[in-house]
Amino acid sequence: DAKTTQPPSMDCAEGRAANLPCNHSTISGNEYVYWYRQIHSQGPQYIIHGLKNNETNEMASLIITEDRKSSTLILPHATLRDTAVYYCIADKLSFGAGTTVTVRA
């Protein structure tokens, strides 16, 4: 089962793009990469997922490297409401500690 590694925290200026990295070097060929975010004391919320192609939706973009060993979640124009913990998972049974993103005005 694939495990993921994320930086523990990062800051971002409001209105700027936030790029959140995730390493998943042990991911298998049929495992998707999922991103979630959790605002304090709430359940995590789905953001986006992908297999090998880059993906975009109304919330974010997901860039997956060609070897699928890492990915980057891009919040194109961060707002104060994007302050949250962001989780990258490649295995539904394994959540890491995620990245705490703080968006500053």
Add this chain to the structure above:
Amino acid sequence: DGGITQSPKYLFRKEGQNVTLSCEQNLNHDAMYWYRQDPGQGLRLIYYSQIVNDFQKGDIAEGYSVSREKKESFPLTVTSAQKNPTAFYLCASSLTGGEDYGYTFGSGTRLTVV
């Protein structure tokens, strides 16, 4: 609207008592999961079930028990054997095969032992 419901939102328990947390989903998802979250920490898997009448232990199953008698329901019992039960408990559900949108989470139950 389809979704996953956890109840109660807040729960207080005296030491030595068992307590059951409810989790119900109407998404027709096959799999259901229970996670525990401590302050400033990530989610740790307690139990999961991929089919009715079957479930598997996660990383921290000691002191907990579950049942899966119906597809829609996956209650978690925190027993008196759980030494440090005060935590935020999250239930989730998902499909089990192919591409899907991963988990749908409930809003959580905050358990406090008094």
